Amino acid sequence: MKCKNVHSKLIFFLEKELPDSEMKQVQQHLDECSECALFAAEMKNTLQILDSDKVTDENPFFFTRVKARLEKQEEEQPVSRPVLVRILQPVAFSIILLLGIYGGFKLGESPDATVADSQLSEQEMVPFWNELEAEPIETFLME
Template identity: 55%
Template sequence: MKCKTLHKDLIFFLEKELPEKEMELVKTHLAECSNCALFAEEMKKTLGILEAERSPAVNPFFYTRLKAKIENREPEIKQVFWKPELVRVLQPVLFSVLLILGIYTGIKIGQPTPAQMISVNAADQEIISFLNEMDSEPIEGFLME
């Protein structure tokens, strides 16, 4: 067995997941190659950390802390409960009101105002008559003179 082949399968050898024949081959190689044996030892120590970490100490005050956290959050939870309800109702109402207002304003703007138009036209004509000197002083009059 080559060192390179061993490096690929070492973790499976350490976890005893290799077939029996390959396990024997790795064992023989480790007995012959000091460099690979050193790496295997290092790897074993490092993976051994996992076992040591498997059962962290249980905190005796865990439930007390948890209960305090829940009690502190209860007002928040209540607020969270009513807020989405309110938003769910108020949002469509607000949009509907805005839409109706928009439509109403549009109609109002688009509506013709005949009475005002007439008065505006009349005023225009009055102004035009003052400005239009053709009526009072026709060009033909100048030419005739």
């Protein structure tokens, strides 16, 4: 067996996931080749370090500490705001909102415009209707 093939199967060999025939071939190659045996030893040490890092230490008092914190939070209920503040805050917000809307309408109006000036009379619209005859596409679509 070549070194390249052994390297590709080495992790499965160390995890003992290869079939018996391949396990014997890899073991035979590792007995004969010192470089692959050294590489296998390093790989085995690396896998052992990774396995030891996977194990997490469970703290037996974690649940009791969390439970104590939750009970402490339940005891320390937030102080409710006075009734006057709870009522005045939405009222003040509504008044400010209405003033903003009113101000927006006032800013949108032009100072010289009146209702009569803003509407076009029929006589002023006649020239626009006459221009439609000059544009054949619009007249075609309008018919």
